[in-house]
Amino acid sequence: MSPAQRSAPAVRRPLSRLAPPLLLLLLLRPPAAAGDCSPPSDLANAKPALEDRTNFAEQSTVTYKCNEGFVKVPGKADSVICLDNKWSEVEEFCNRSCDVPTRLLFASLKKSYSNQNYFPEGSTVEYDCRLGYRRDHSLSGKLTCLQNFKWSKPDEFCKKKSCPYPEEIKNGNIDITQGILFGSSIYFSCNTGYKLVGATSSFCSIGRDSVEWSDQFPECQEILCPKPPKIHHGMIQDEESSYAYGQSVTYKCMEGFTLHGNSSIYCTVKDDQGEWSDPPPECKDTSQIYKFSLMVQELTTVNVPAAKNPAVPRATAGFHATSTPKGGGSSPSVASVITLGCVAGTIIIVTIILFKVFWDSGKSGSYYTHENNKALNVKFHNLTVTDDAAEVRPPGNL
Incomplete structure (x- = not known):
């Protein structure tokens, strides 16, 4: 027997010892194509987006996603490629960063930073003043990403602009207790006897070149009373063509008549309308x-x-005359x-x-x-x- 024949039973013996289920799986498993890759491993501060795949053919690409609290460093690759059963090399591309820069009421982030999302420790950003504000160059207009990856507290480096100081209103008043800076409001009112014609308020808003008042200032128009009423058998002394608030009229009766009521009435105001203080008097005959x-x-x-006789009158029948009292004289x-x-x-x-x-x-x-x-x-x-x-x-x- 040749040496090859003697060694054959030794090769078959290990295969016969495999468990039947495992042997079945090996027989049914399709042969892997040459160059395929298994799932890529995690990287520092990042994980691959596998999408439930377990096998990757050659030239397949897998992209990584940074863990929470980390941001992709601009310009660095964040994916790998399957090359002959191996994944390509990739540098660490996820790092800590501050969030989007603080939004300020008085200033907006410069356009050069508008598309940036990576702000590592020590990085700075700059702002431009918004409309209605002016730059205060004595204060810093920059924010810095601190070691704790929080932005530094901004100074109020943009100040509100001021509207022109309002001129006085004739026969009226202007309430400027809120000031005249951008965003402030002023209020108008008229003196007693005058009514407001126009806006009741105005606020300092953005104009063409700077800031200006939003509404034109109103006017205070004098309130007049209606013509004083006429009276019968009487007249108005020194009658005028019109009567304003506080003016009065005086009535006088014709000869042979007497005045009853108030001889004078005056012009007063109610709900921005002129009216007389009392009804007119009357002249009586x-x-x-x-x-x-x-x-x-x-x-x-x-x-x-005189009585014709001293007889007792009918109205006094039953009464008896009395004697004349002593001392003389006659009694009635x-x-x-x-x-x-x-x-x-x-x-x-x-x-x-x-x-x-x-x-x-x-x-x-x-x-x-x-x-x-x-x-x-x-x-x-x-x-x-x-x-x-x-x-x-x-x-x-x-």
Whole structure:
């Protein structure tokens, strides 16, 4: 037996000792193509984006992604290539960096840094002042990425511009308590008796070349009252063509009339509208009041005739005459006293009625005519006194 024949059983013996499942897998596994690569390993501060692949053919490319807190260094490769069962070499390309530079209200990042996302320790950035601000060169306009990878605290190296100082408004006021710097507002108001025509406020905003007020300043227009009302049987003294706030008018009645109410009223303002302080007065006929006083005077002078005989009057029947008191003289008769009392009571009642009638007619603006007065005179002058002066009766009741 040749040496080759004696060694054959020794080669077959290890294969026969493999477990049946493993042997089946080896038989069914497709042969790997020459040059294929297995998944690439992790790199410092980066991991490959495998997308669930386990086998990579020759010339395949895998890109790495930086771990959280690290940024790709610009200009360095971040991928590898499969070359003959091996991955190509790659340098470390992920490093620590500050975040995007701080956004400032008064300044914007210069354009040269707008597309940059890698800011290692010690790197600096610069800013330009925004519109409405001016550069303060005494302060640094740079920010630095510190050792803790935080940006340094910025100085306020851009200051607000100032709008022109507002001019005064005639008959008005300007509230500038907020100042006149960019973004500030001012407020307008008018003096009493004037109304605002235009904007109530304005703010310092960006203009063509610098900053300016957003709205034109308003005007304060004088408020006028309407024409003063006319009155019957009266006039306005020294009447003018127009009346402004605080001005007054004075009324005067014609001869024979009396003024009732305020003789003067003045112009006031309500809700930016002019109005008069009170209603105008009234002129009432003085002659009616004069006639009333004459009538009362006539009624109080009615003559009562003397008694014709000392007989006891009907109104006093049952009373007995008394003797003349000692010391002489005569005492007034009971009939005379009663008669005078009746006349006085009648006069008082008539006076009250007439006063009420004339008061009501005066308030309503109407008065008795001459004929009415005449009828009243006839009615109260034709009172009849009985022969014994005991009663006063109107005509027809004798």
